[in-house]
Amino acid sequence: MLPGAPVAQAVLAQVAEGVAELRAAGVTPTLATVLVGDDEASAGYIRIKSRQAAELGFAAPHVRLAASASQADLHAVLAGFNSDPAVHGVLVQYPVPGGLDYDRALQVLDPDLDVDGMHPVNMGRLALGLPGPLPCTPAAVEALLAHHGVPVAGREVVILGRGATLGRPLAMLLAQKRSTANAAVTVVHTGVVDWPRYARRADILVAAVGVPGIVRPEHVRPGAVVVGGGVRYAGRRLLPDVDESCAAVAGAITPRVGGVGPVTVAMLFRNALRAARSAAGLADQS
């Protein structure tokens, strides 16, 4: 099994240390959160992240906008954070209510404050190998594999899905020249009808789709590593891409719950710490 909890704990312990160091130097790392509307699940997620930020030592100002807020209202909040030197990172809870455009709002945010790492400028930085906040879920997959000692360099990684959140940025990340990456990466999607042919030759198969149970044992080369990134929610029930029966074939596999997810959240705080260190003129630690 490749559980996410120990990876997240290790990352968060480093973040807490970094936060304490900054505070000792007189800087209060600050991660602002924004919630629009009154979706119960979104309110719950942002509450958890806000609480965790405070536990790690971040100042965590929170803005809640009514469901009736306009795009301009959201932009005004983000512009306010952009011009506040005390704020080092901003997290806008996704999704925003229908009628609002999350991607447009993200483009208003200063890319250096984008702790999700999803701003187009940060995607561009990733493509060019320039420093900047990394998209959290792809960074989580790399960290998960590294923490559990799964060799990636020189091996074939097949990613099922080319979405902007996971598949596409993960392909860029794992193809970078670095000891925890440096892989031969293949990306398959609906345009590759015979994607199982590619999946079966993978040393590491990453599901990044959002179609419950799409990855089945016959898609896994015996002994291969399987990482389940894609999920769909049916109410509160989490339906992963990877069918549980794959565990019988895989050499190592993320658990049904508690794999990539907890590490993704930890990456958010790592991005926030890096942003605060960078604003304070300190070099990156990791």
Ligand SMILES: NC(=O)c1ccc[n+]([C@@H]2O[C@H](COP(=O)([O-])OP(=O)(O)OC[C@H]3O[C@@H](n4cnc5c(N)ncnc54)[C@H](OP(=O)(O)O)[C@@H]3O)[C@@H](O)[C@H]2O)c1
């Ligand atoms: N674990 C976490 O912490 C975490 C965090 C963020 C996101 N996620 C999950 O990651 C998944 C991917 O999100 P995303 O935004 O990157 O992707 P996305 O935009 O939802 O795109 C899904 C991708 O899957 C492909 N696909 C869909 N059905 C397929 C099929 N039957 N056969 C082959 N390929 C198929 C699509 O192909 P086409 O491009 O050809 O349409 C597309 O590339 C989602 O389930 C999301 O919930 C998980």
